[in-house]
Each structure stands twice: as structure tokens, then as C-alpha cells.
Amino acid sequence: MRSVLSTLHRTPQVLREFLPRQSPDKPAAAMPDLSAEPRPGFSELGLVPALAQAAAALGWSTPTAIQAAVLPSALQGGDVLGLASTGSGKTAAFLLPLLQRLLVEPQWPPAPPRILRALILAPTRELAAQIGASARSLAPQLNTVVAVGGVALQAQRQALQGGAQLVVATPGRLLDLAEQKVLRLSTVRMLVLDEADRLLDLGFSEEINTLLSLLPAQRQTLMFSATLPDAVATLAGSVLRDARRFETTIAHAPAMPRIRQRVIEVDAARRTMLLRHLIAAEGWDRVLVFVATQYATEHVAEKLRRAGLAAAAFHGQLSQSRRAQALADFHDRRLAVLVATDLAARGIDVAQLAAVVNYDLPRSAVDYTHRIGRTGRAGEPGLAVSFLCADAPGSAAQLRLIEKRLRQSVPREQAPGFEPAAPPAAPAPQDGNGGIKGRRKSKKDKLREAAAGVLRSD
Numbered sequence: 082m083r084s085v086l087s088t089l090h091r092t093p094q095v096l097r098e099f100l101p102r103q104s105p106d107k108p109a110a111a112m113p114d115l116s117a118e119p120r121p122g123f124s125e126l127g128l129v130p131a132l133a134q135a136a137a138a139l140g141w142s143t144p145t146a147i148q149a150a151v152l153p154s155a156l157q158g159g160d161v162l163g164l165a166s167t168g169s170g171k172t173a174a175f176l177l178p179l180l181q182r183l184l185v186e187p188q189w190p191p192a193p194p195r196i197l198r199a200l201i202l203a204p205t206r207e208l209a210a211q212i213g214a215s216a217r218s219l220a221p222q223l224n225t226v227v228a229v230g231g232v233a234l235q236a237q238r239q240a241l242q243g244g245a246q247l248v249v250a251t252p253g254r255l256l257d258l259a260e261q262k263v264l265r266l267s268t269v270r271m272l273v274l275d276e277a278d279r280l281l282d283l284g285f286s287e288e289i290n291t292l293l294s295l296l297p298a299q300r301q302t303l304m305f306s307a308t309l310p311d312a313v314a315t316l317a318g319s320v321l322r323d324a325r326r327f328e329t330t331i332a333h334a335p336a337m338p339r340i341r342q343r344v345i346e347v348d349a350a351r352r353t354m355l356l357r358h359l360i361a362a363e364g365w366d367r368v369l370v371f372v373a374t375q376y377a378t379e380h381v382a383e384k385l386r387r388a389g390l391a392a393a394a395f396h397g398q399l400s401q402s403r404r405a406q407a408l409a410d411f412h413d414r415r416l417a418v419l420v421a422t423d424l425a426a427r428g429i430d431v432a433q434l435a436a437v438v439n440y441d442l443p444r445s446a447v448d449y450t451h452r453i454g455r456t457g458r459a460g461e462p463g464l465a466v467s468f469l470c471a472d473a474p475g476s477a478a479q480l481r482l483i484e485k486r487l488r489q490s491v492p493r494e495q496a497p498g499f500e501p502a503a504p505p506a507a508p509a510p511q512d513g514n515g516g517i518k519g520r521r522k523s524k525k526d527k528l529r530e531a532a533a534g535v536l537r538s539d
């Protein structure tokens with residue numbers, strides 16, 4: 082068994098050496114020249130016609146860069162570390178090879194047809210549900226079960242007892258099911274860790290370690306992460322074997338040309354009024370607003386509702402049914418504004434979103450990219466507006482750092498009637514309640530706030 086704990090001493094530097102050292106013919110920077118056109122088609126990359134057709138039916142006719150890079154190795158059964166974020170097409174980069182192996186290698190390993198052979202771990206319930214839906218569209222003949230927390234266990238238990246070949250899960254619920262012996266992990270031959278950085282950020286490392294100890298060592302592992310902080314590198318060093326590493330960094334893909342970015346200077350206290358003004362003046366019919374804390378989602382949504390807007394909060398403390406309801410309402414345009422934490426920054430795919438607003442600035446360039454990537458989906462034009470508060474200590478520097486990382490600079494604007502009142506003020510008063518009467522800040526909120534002050538180096 083390859084235990085995470087046994088390799089905790091590995092540093093990221095070791096990993097960078099470790100990957101190529103284990104397989105000298107497989108350099109760490111193994112990204113082929115993807116600028117070369119035309120890029121090979123799915124069939125040329127080794128995908129069977131049935132899956133290539135299923136991909137085309139979803140509108141995926143030409144592989145994205147990360148798909149073109151990952152598919153050949155993954156189809157041959159090799160381990161892969163993919164450094165790619167949402168929007169790069171990473172889901173298909175692991176789903177297509179995984180499904181192909183399930184479909185064309187039914188005897189691998191020799192086993193009854195409806196035995197669990199592949200497992201995908203995702204950080205959020207919504208992401209797991211989206212991956213499960215894509216798997217079902219691509220390969221409806223396979224039995225795919227999505228197992229996530231926040232919903233009754235019974236339905237998942239029944240689905241699993243019918244025999245699933247592929248399970249897409251969040252770590253906590255999967256562990257519950259494994260501990261209750263509803264499913265056995267010893268037959269799994271393919272493992273995907275999607276958004277590994279997010280899995281660890283959300284505190285799932287213990288669950289992942291336990292799950293890894295239940296999985297057979299003999300398996301193929303595909304791991305994807307937007308960033309490679311120490312903890313992710315350590316995890317990669319322990320779960321991957323002879324892995325090839327592929328990377329689509331922001332530097333490789335600054336291409337979000339369809340997303341128009343704006344920065345508007347405003348006093349912190351007038352942000353909600355400015356937001357309401359923009360929604361009306363710009364005619365935004367649907368807008369996703371990012372704030373720094375769970376309490377701020379509730380607070381801002383409440384203020385917008387009081388102003389007559391159909392707004393709701395979206396964060397990790399909501400029950401799964403309320404999260405699903407909020408998303409469905411937003412999708413179906415029953416909601417005009419969704420006020421969210423970074424939980425919504427990844428994986429949420431809403432077509433024709435008029436704008437994304439950074440009511441609070443994100444902590445890092447990576448988070449910024451994820452957030453604004455919610456607009457301008459599938460070739461549509463997009464708009465991302467960030468509020469810059471001169472009276473919030475550190476925000477100007479924080480935004481400059483994000484711009485530096487992204488090698489861009491967005492002109493500062495002021496909205497008539499909302500010009501900031503004079504120079505930066507003293508640090509914001511701390512009321513111990515996150516600025517919202519009667520509500521206590523969660524541990525995660527405190528961590529987020531702490532992180533918001535110091536920009537992460539990723």
C-alpha cells in the first residue's frame with residue numbers, strides 16, 4: 082500500500098525531481114507543443130469511435146490542450162499529474178480515458194461486469210454531480226453512481242447495491258459508505274483525484290488517507306490540481322507511480338479574451354448600492370457575486386432581497402438540498418443574483434451569465450481566474466467586475482499582485498455617484514461578528530479572512 086503518511090517527508094522539490102527520476106523518459110514538463118495547429122483529433126489520440134462520437138455529441142469535437150496531452154498516457158494505463166484548472170477541459174481529460182478502459186477492457190481485471198472498478202473523488206457535491214452527469218452522457222451503458230453528502234444515504238445505498246462500475250464521490254460520504262460496507266474499494270483499479278488542491282484546502286486530507294489505505298496498490302491514478310502547493314505535491318508523490326506531469330498553467334492559457342474585465346473603485350460601505358445600480362443600469366439579468374465569507378453571502382443576499390431583487394446565498398454550510406435548490410433556481414432564472422463564497426468558483430457551469438462580480442477580492446490569481454471563468458462560458462462574451470475599496474486596507478496591493486501574476490492590468494474606474502470618499506481610512510473596525518449582527522464567524526470564515534489579508538503565493 083502506498084501510504085500518504087509514509088511519504089510526508091517528500092518536498093515539492095523532491096516531487097519535481099521524483100517524477101522524471103522514476104521514469105527518465107518522461108520529463109516533468111511533458112506538455113507537447115500545443116500551439117501547433119491542427120491539434121490531433123480524439124481518434125488520433127487513441128479514443129475509440131463510440132467515445133469520440135459521444136464527445137462530439139456533447140460539442141467536444143477537438144481536444145483541448147490538456148486533453149491532447151493527457152489522453153495518450155492515460156489510455157495506456159499510466160499515472161498522470163495534470164496541472165489544470167476548471168475551464169481547461171480537465172474533466173474530459175480524465176473521464177474519456179477512464180471510460181474507455183471501463184468499456185473496452187471489461188476483463189481488466191477479470192471480474193464480474195458490475196463490480197466497482199473506477200472511483201473519482203471531487204471536493205464539492207456540485208462538482209461530483211457534474212462529473213457524474215458527464216460520465217452518464219458519455220457512457221450511458223455503464224452504471225455510474227454519484228455518492229455525496231447532504232442527501233439521504235438510503236438512495237445511494239440502493240444504487241450501489243445494484244452494482245456500480247464507476248462511483249463519483251466526495252470523500253466524507255464515500256468513507257461513510259465504505260465503513261458501512263455498502264461498497265468495497267478493494268476492486269477499484271482506477272482512481273481520479275480531481276481538484277486535489279481544493280480537496281486539501283477543504284480539509285479532506287484525513288479522509289483521503291483513510292480511503293487510500295482501503296484501495297489496492299495496483300491501480301492507475303490520475304490526479305488533477307489547479308495549483309501545486311506543498312501539500313498537493315506531497316500527496317502526488319505518494320499516490321502516483323511513474324507519473325507523467327502535464328501542465329496548462331495560467332501563463333499557458335491567459336486566454337480569456339471573451340471576458341471583459343473591469344475594476345471599479347468604491348467605498349466598502351457603498352458596494353451593495355453600487356451593485357444594485359449596476360444590475361439596473363447595465364441590465365444584468367443574472368449575476369454571480371463573490372464575497373469573502375459565508376456570513377457575507379447571507380448578509381448581502383438579504384440586503385438585495387430587501388431591495389426587491391431575487392437573490393440567494395450559496396455557501397458550504399447550507400444543506401445539500403438548499404444548495405441544489407439555489408443552483409437550480411439560478412440556472413432556471415428564478416434567481417437574478419447568487420451571492421457565493423469561492424465554493425461556487427469552480428466547476429459551476431451556468432450558461433449565459435451576464436456578469437461575475439468580485440464584491441470582495443479573491444485571495445489569489447488562481448481564485449480570480451476561477452471566479453471570472455464562470456462567465457464567458459462556451460464561447461459567449463463575459464464580463465467580470467471587481468470592486469476595489471480604497472478604505473479596505475491592503476486591497477489595492479492585493480489586486481496589483483493578482484494582476485502581476487496574470488500579467489495584465491485592468492484600468493481603474495469610478496462609477497458616477499459612487500466615487501470613493503477620499504483617502505484610505507483606518508483599518509476596518511472589528512466587531513467580532515464578521516460585521517453582521519448576531520452571527521458568529523465560522524472557523525473557515527476566519528481562515529478565509531486571514532488569507533484574504535495575505536495573498537497566497539500560488
Ligand code: AMP
Nearest residue numbers: 141143144145167168169170171172173
Ligand atoms: P472543465 O475544465 O472540465 O470544467 O470543462 C470546461 C468546459 O469545457 C465544460 O463546459 C465542458 O463541457 C467544455 N469542454 C470540455 N472539453 C471540450 C472540448 N474538447 N471542446 C469544447 N468544449 C469542451
